[in-house]
Amino acid sequence: METISSTAIMICGHGSHDDGAVEEFNKLVNHMRERLPQYNVESGFLQFATPVIRTGLKKLIERGAKRIICVPGMLSAAGHLENNLPSEINNFAALHPDIEFIFGRDLAIDPQLLKATRDRIEECEATAATKVDRKETLLMVVGRGTNDSYANSNVHKVARMLWEGMGFGWAEVSYSDVAYPLVDEAMKHAMKLGYKRVIVFPYFLFTGILVRRIYAWADEAAAANPNVEVLNASHLNDHTQLLDCFVDRIEEALGGSNTMNCLLCKYREQVIRYESDVGTAQVGHHQHVSATGTDGHEAHDHDNPHKD
DSSP, X not given: OXXXXXXXXXXXXXXXXXXXXXXXXHHXXXXXXXXXXXXXXXXXXXXXXXXXXXXXXXXXXXTTOSEEEEEEOOSSOSHIIIIIHHHHHHHHHHTOTTSEEEEOOOOOSOHHHHHHHHHHHHHHHHTOSSOOOGGGEEEEEEEOOOSOXXXXXHHHXXXXXXXXXHTXXXXXXXXXXXXXSBXXXXXXXXXXXXXXXXXXXXXXXXXXXXXXXXXXXXXXXXXXXXXXXXXXOOOOTTOHHHHHHHHHHHHHHHHTOOOOOOTTOTTTSOOTTOGGGTTOOOOOSOOOBOTTSSBOSOOOOSSOSSOO
């Protein structure tokens, strides 16, 4: 990438009440600063943690940024990325008409993320006390779970590609919240299929309450089924291929090839069950700015059913 002093990078996180998740996100941001020394890089959270997004945007403008690339630190384009995050950035941009804001796309399903996922699963297999053939192994891929069927379907695509690509005997999909089946129900079903081993992989960027919930459900299933070996694989975290994917999203935004797949976005098309969501206005979660122009209160959420 060419050095452009007036161009800056804003990495936008979902946010979590969990200190470990915040720490992992900040670690990833520091990796990105090392990878992109030619740019000012800042970060902020949509909810649950500080600094909030507009705090980071203010810092970049104070350092002379005239163009800010806003990159979502999120795997899929669901409600937060399609609605809340654009609203936050658009509201801030309206107060700074002299600054160019470019909104990057989600990480999505990417060959680099699939390679990172493969590595996490192989790391898990390497720690096992026994040797079990993959044909006798069931892979359980766990997504966050949303009320957006398109985002939920991406977890199925990831699971299918890993199933075929890595040669597992079977693959199942479950979710940690909101969507069905949840991990506990899916594990009960998986245990009936006769596989010697089940590998549980949380398709998450960072740790948190939901990831720990996934492992707790997996451990409960293992205790109830001592004849089946259950292994818990690590989430993506700061894998090198994940960092490469972030860099690619920034390059896409800078090069003008920043294309998000909106064909099945429930806010733009009539998707089965969510027809009433078409044309829903973009609404932010918070009002972060007080009369003095500083962060008025701690980030909070009004409509999210889980608190991670």
